[in-house]
Amino acid sequence: xxxxxxxxxxxxxxxxxxxxxxxxxxxxxxxxxxxxxxxxxxxxxxxxxxxxxxxxxxxxxxxxxxxxxxxxxxxxxxxxxxxxxxxxxxxxxxxxxxxxxxxxxxxxxxxxxxxxxxxxxxxxxxxxxxxxxxxxxxxxxxxxxxxxxxxxxxxxxxxxxxxxxxxxxxxxxxxxxxxxxxxxxxxxxxxxxxxxxxxxxxxxxxxxxxxxxxxxxxxxxxxxxxxxxxxxxxxxxxxxxxxxxxxxxxxxxxxxxxxxxxxxxxxxxxxxxxxxxxxxxxxxxxxxxxxxxxxxxxxxxxxxxxxxxxxxxxxxxxxxxxxxxxxxxxxxxxxxxxxxxxxxxxxxxxxxxxxxxxxxxxxxxxxxxxxxxxxxxxxxxxxxxxxxxxxxxxxxxxxxxxxxxx
Amino acid sequence: xxxxxxxxxxxxxxxxxxxxxxxxxxxxxxxxxxxxxxxxxxxxxxxxxxxxxxxxxxxxxxxxxxxxxxxxxxxxxxxxxxxxxxxxxxxxxxxxxxxxxxxxxxxxxxxxxxxxxxxxxxxxxxxxxxxxxxxxxxxxxxxxxxxxxxxxxxxxxxxxxxxxxxxxxxxxxxxxxxxxxxxxxxxxxxxxxxxxxxxxxxxxxxxxxxxxxxxxxxxxxxxx
Ligand SMILES: Nc1ncnc2c1ncn2[C@@H]1O[C@H](COP(=O)(O)OP(=O)(O)O)[C@@H](O)[C@H]1O
Ligand SMILES: [Mg+2]
Numbered sequence: 001x002x003x004x005x006x007x008x009x010x011x012x013x014x015x016x017x018x019x020x021x022x023x024x025x026x027x028x029x030x031x032x033x034x035x036x037x038x039x040x041x042x043x044x045x046x047x048x049x050x051x052x053x054x055x056x057x058x059x060x061x062x063x064x065x066x067x068x069x070x071x072x073x074x075x076x077x078x079x080x081x082x083x084x085x086x087x088x089x090x091x092x093x094x095x096x097x098x099x100x101x102x103x104x105x106x107x108x109x110x111x112x113x114x115x116x117x118x119x120x121x122x123x124x125x126x127x128x129x130x131x132x133x134x135x136x137x138x139x140x141x142x143x144x145x146x147x148x149x150x151x152x153x154x155x156x157x158x159x160x161x162x163x164x165x166x167x168x169x170x171x172x173x174x175x176x177x178x179x180x181x182x183x184x185x186x187x188x189x190x191x192x193x194x195x196x197x198x199x200x201x202x203x204x205x206x207x208x209x210x211x212x213x214x215x216x217x218x219x220x221x222x223x224x225x226x227x228x229x230x231x232x233x234x235x236x237x238x239x240x241x242x243x244x245x246x247x248x249x250x251x252x253x254x255x256x257x258x259x260x261x262x263x264x265x266x267x268x269x270x271x272x273x274x275x276x277x278x279x280x281x282x283x284x285x286x287x288x289x290x291x292x293x294x295x296x297x298x299x300x301x302x303x304x305x306x307x308x309x310x311x312x313x314x315x316x317x318x319x320x321x322x323x324x325x326x327x328x329x330x331x332x333x334x335x336x337x338x339x340x341x342x343x344x345x346x347x348x349x350x351x352x353x354x355x356x357x358x359x360x361x362x363x364x365x366x367x368x369x370x371x372x373x374x375x376x377x378x379x380x381x382x383x384x385x386x387x388x389x390x391x392x393x394x395x396x397x398x399x400x401x402x403x404x405x406x
Numbered sequence: 407x408x409x410x411x412x413x414x415x416x417x418x419x420x421x422x423x424x425x426x427x428x429x430x431x432x433x434x435x436x437x438x439x440x441x442x443x444x445x446x447x448x449x450x451x452x453x454x455x456x457x458x459x460x461x462x463x464x465x466x467x468x469x470x471x472x473x474x475x476x477x478x479x480x481x482x483x484x485x486x487x488x489x490x491x492x493x494x495x496x497x498x499x500x501x502x503x504x505x506x507x508x509x510x511x512x513x514x515x516x517x518x519x520x521x522x523x524x525x526x527x528x529x530x531x532x533x534x535x536x537x538x539x540x541x542x543x544x545x546x547x548x549x550x551x552x553x554x555x556x557x558x559x560x561x562x563x564x565x566x567x568x569x570x571x572x573x574x575x576x577x578x579x580x581x582x583x584x585x586x587x588x589x590x591x592x593x594x595x596x597x598x599x600x601x602x603x604x605x606x607x608x609x610x611x612x613x614x615x616x617x618x619x620x621x622x623x624x625x626x627x628x629x630x
Contacts (some may be wrong), residue, residue: 001520017502187626319484320487320493322487322516399459
């Protein structure tokens, strides 16, 4: 048995003699580590949700919509605002650098679509071919809208997976004719499956048609509901955003001092939007974690200091029978480490439990990660050392003759 | 065995430095049984701690078994105490809620090498002080006299050259006092060096030699 092992056994033995004190210290650590773990889990969950959204929407995507909601700075989407037109797209392509592609979009919600005796309400998008690349929303089956379709204002369409399910069930839809707002269209493809957007919208409940057909044969809307742009280099995103804004203000003849009549949604906006409630929860939890870790540390330190005062003669007798200062230091440090290890484990499981509860109650996204676990363990080790070392040093450096007085 | 030359000890607790020990010169041979007497506060414990390498003198030379102790660092002194010195205190200073055996084995934890026969050794020294039937008793389950006997067994576990006992009977009734003095007498007969500190003449009379500490000096050396 090496000396250190013997000393560790002494630590354990002395802890066994003082279970209540040990319990209090462990509790302190547990609370701190629990909130730390929970904080890590929640921020990881939130982060993944955000990155998922951003990656789905594209980190290089700019969306421009007419009108501005003053409150949120987000597009109002209000149909009354008529500000974006197709010329804006050409102006952007002509005057702004770093643009990979730009596309005008027109859309309307809740449009009646009929196939034989089946009926559904869906959203109709008028687009150009490059839209599929910009939104990463190509065909799963069949062909996407071609330049020819645009030139001829062809009555061709692609349907989303929800529309397919609603109108066709198991039938093969390509080649069949549906009536959109009573105008017959031939289905030339199925869109990829996309799922629910971060805003909770079903992205598969849509039909895509050529923008020219949309304007000439369905609705007489002259204005755009969106312009979508992808940039070449995302590092220059901020400059591109500024340039686009300048060009649009110029196009719309907005004098300085007047607000924009359009709004841009950038990847950063998506991040902000997706973080939503999680961010304030993370801040709260971070605060709680910091405070409770500090409290845990102070609890440990004080309990240790008190116990050292109470254990004066124990330390003295150990020194008298041959313990070195270093042996005493080790004994108390090991005690601190064990306390924080077990307190830390307790706290970690509490925190993970909290994480499971939070995400199952849908309060926020929360995910248990190895990183959270590692951070929890590391932190409590650190606390044990930082807050344990001072009392341990104090214990070790006492003059043995002072500890052996009545 | 122990040679002290012109030892001085001053506590610098307050601004006024009062020398507790002043020019102590003494020599104790191997196998001697020596009592250090003096009134309360005369510095007996201070002297004993210095001789026992628990504390350092402010000035002077100290030799233990031919080795100069004054220049040693703290770790070396700890090792020395562990190997060569056994202490017995007035307040027993056992670990509470710990068995007699574990108390006795405590010094072995800090030994260079933990002996394989630790348990046998622990039992043996406990038998030596007449506690073979109290091995697994907790310290707080023992009487004062028994606790002090455990403390003596603990002092014996590393087979030390010297045993220092600071008022070992100060907290005991006359019956237990007699038992403890008996044990110390036996240990002396076995050839151990014993230094006992006491203010009690009748206790001191058990020793071969009495040193009296007065005004910080060894004032009187008597053979009873
Ligand atoms: N750590 C200390 N600091 C200051 N003074 C001390 C300290 N220890 C002992 N003294 C003083 O030294 C003197 C001798 O103490 P001590 O050796 O314990 O005497 P004794 O054991 O003979 O009763 C006393 O006056 C005491 O107050
Ligand atoms: Mg004394």
